[in-house]
């Protein structure tokens with residue numbers, strides 16, 4: 001399988017704080033890799049670092065064979081990284097359809113077709129196309145955030161905690177929608193999740209972080225959930 005996104009020996013963090021410590025992770029074509037770990041272990045920082053939103057001290061990031069380590073976030077988005085942050089805000093005062101049209105602004109000639117493609121992936125959004133985004137349910141809003149990112153035509157999706165703050169039944173709906181996107185677009189996904197059970201239903205491989213270091217990288221079929229729990233109990237970010 002082709003390597004699509006390679007994070008190589010990354011040490012990165014925020015200002016003087018180092019969070020990721022010599023972390024390496026590879027996402028291959030067609031894969032969903034779940035990044036798991038205790039609170040504060042650095043999961044979201046992996047995605048932010050891939051996207052160019054943290055300070056990289058050493059290591060490199062390669063996307064489709066191109067070194068993007070020095071590119072700013074918007075350059076990485078143009079290069080093919082589609083990032084859906086945990087707290088991505090949709091435009092609450094605009095309709096669902098207008099939110100999506102905003103996402104397709106780079107391709108004004110074809111944007112109505114592009115928006116229709118997103119509606120085909122998320123039928124629920126089509127039903128709610130005229131609703132204000134601020135009036136959507138949490139799950140619908142999550143789908144809108146993912147749909148808006150897809151309009152940028154990414155080659156890789158970076159999803160940060162799609163289950164957060166959602167009721168269990170809604171989490172199921174959002175994960176079904178993500179599975180459908182993955183299947184129909186064949187887009188590789190780097191998925192950060194607290195909900196281990198859901199993450200394991202979607203992922204091919206898991207990477208477990210302990211205090212910013214990789215403690216496990218294994219195919220889901222080989223993962224023992226007892227080992228996972230033990231790693232989670234090992235805790236969050238380094239304090240020294």
Ligand SMILES: Nc1ncnc2c1ncn2[C@@H]1O[C@H](COP(=O)(O)OP(=O)(O)OP(=O)(O)O)[C@@H](O)[C@H]1O
Pocket residue numbers: 014017019037038039040041042043044045046194237
């Ligand atoms: N902007 C920031 N400035 C300084 N420190 C930060 C910043 N964002 C995160 N951190 C710290 O980096 C560490 C890792 O945070 P991160 O959000 O990556 O962890 P996480 O594994 O995603 O946690 P959670 O599961 O709770 O979301 C934490 O100690 C956190 O306090």
